[in-house]
Amino acid sequence: MKAHPPIKVLVVPARPGFGPQGGGRSPDGIGPLGAVVAYWSSMPHVHVDCRASLPEDLGGADVVVTEGADLDEPALSSLERFVHAGGGWLAFVDERDVRLPPLFGVQPAAPLPATEVRVRLASPADSLVVRLSDEIYIPGPFRAFDEAVAGDVEVVARADWQYRRLPVLVRRAVGGGQAACTILGGLDHPGVQQLLYRVLRALAGQPLQPEALRVGLIGYPPWVGRVHGEGISATPGLELRVIADLDPGRREEASRDFPGIEVDTSGEGIAANAEVDLVVVTTPPDSHARLALQMLAAGKHVVCEKPLALTTAETDAMAAEATARGLHLGCHQNRRWDVDYRAIRQARDEGLLGDLFYLETFVGGFAHPCGRWHSHAPVSGGTAYDWGAHYLDWIVSLIPDRIVGVTGTAHKRVWHDVTNADQERIGIRFAGGQEAEFLHSDIAAVRKPKWYVLGTAGAIVGNWRDATSYEPDPVVYYHRHDYPATEVPPDLRLYRRHASGHLLAQELAVPTREPHGFHRNLADHLLTGEPLVAPLEDSMKVVAILEAAARSAARGGAVEMVDC
DSSP: OOOOOOEEEEEEOSSOOOOEETTEEOSTTSTTHHHHHHHHHTSTTEEEEEOSSOOSOOTTOSEEEEESSOOOHHHHHHHHHHHHTTOEEEEEOOSSOOOOOGGGOOOBOOOBOOOOEEEEESOTTSGGGTTSOSEEEEOSOBOOBOSOOOTTOEEEEEEEETTEEEEEEEEEEETTEEEEEEOOOOTTSHHHHHHHHHHHHHHTTOOSOOOOEEEEEEOOOTTHHHHHHHHHHTSTTEEEEEEEOSOHHHHHHHHHHSTTOEEESSHHHHHTOTTOSEEEEOSOGGGHHHHHHHHHHTTOEEEEOSSSOSSHHHHHHHHHHHHHHTOOEEEOOGGGGOHHHHHHHHHHHTTSSSSEEEEEEEEEOBOOOOSSGGGOHHHHOSHHHHHHHHHHHHHHHHSOSOEEEEEEEEEOSSOTTSSSOSEEEEEEEETTSOEEEEEEESBOSSOOOSEEEEESSEEEEEEOOOEEEEEEETTTEEEEEEEOGGGSOOEEEEEEEOTTSOEEEEEOOOOOOOTTHHHHHHHHHHHHOOOOSSOHHHHHHHHHHHHHHHHHHHTTSOOEEOOO
């Protein structure tokens, strides 16, 4: 698959007063529009140039973005010629009472009382909004367009208002180009930013619904194989084509779970299959690098189960191959969608913690390790490589500073029938002085909190929560079902100091669970160029931490100096 074509965007905000950055301008200081511009700028194929006023020559732009409608006649004429000649124009209507040029086919209505409104998108079948949420809730001042719109205007989003649905985002074909106009607030809302990027892409003349990516799975392990199969099947733009596994029983299970899907005996068949665009590697970690390199060499995009690989030499080789071939390489960091992690990240982003400077995470208990490869260090990498691949990914996301030192310790005291250590601890030191610790123990008779997070303005504690259900049975009275604590959101409490000196505790706001979020984000990235929630660089950093911690443990816990 070719790289996404560049989109050249010229932004003329109503609030100039921003500084130069490279050949254009930075989004700093341009008001609410700055959040959208920053999101666009996070994608390497989107080139944003902010100007204080509309230049005479618009020929270098694919889309012109304006805020407000304070355009003099020469500027308006220039923009209309630009659109008729094949360009795109995206206009943001602000709070001022303005009249829009006739080419948009709509006019803003009078402001309405400030409240939270529900914004509904076009039909999910519309390629413009595929894989986006059906509804977005936006607080704050509210305004809409008049309900009377020109017959050839496409309404992309409407807001509910007193049993009416008022247009808030429209687009229209004009001559050889397109014009779109929005009166949406909440420009810092991720859903709004994603929607407006889709509109930007459409105005640039780039197709929004290319053919679906055809996906093959290498390996069909218990639970994980089905997670990927269901996630792929539930995601528009991804199509499950083939599943390969060496084990006949697992191939049979895959056929039962996904009737009609082609089943193969090995990865070689998938590598040679011209009908496969993307391969998900779900085999044990010691085979990730070999299989990923094989699939990349065959021209396939690749996603590996976590951890990405066992060594930095492997991850470097994998990343170099993907870059050389212009292909995607990623890691299945599905725990970025766990609601407890998202709640903590949300609290950090909202400033409830102040500066986050210390973080501890824990997983484990006192239980006999499993008898599968997860407990065999030469295959798994070691105790910390399993859950640690997720927990360390959380850490590098929550503290995105450069890592300068890693320590590791290990205990082997109880479970001598497996090669993994009974307990491993990893300490991380960041360039800004922040500290983090991950502890995985299979000999912890009392569990530590899952989360212990300290910031300069507050703290978060996340205590494990056990869940059990009982199913009535007339013969044996009931069946008990215990749910893994790792799959139950912990009890999250935020602590903040009041001006009176008291420490106040409150339940932390937890986002709604999003099933199949990883696969949806993967499709958004590959098909429309949207940013990855879990970038490859973070997964490579996790492997570097794990490898450094193993070296440290072998040296009795000495500090390993790293730079990643």
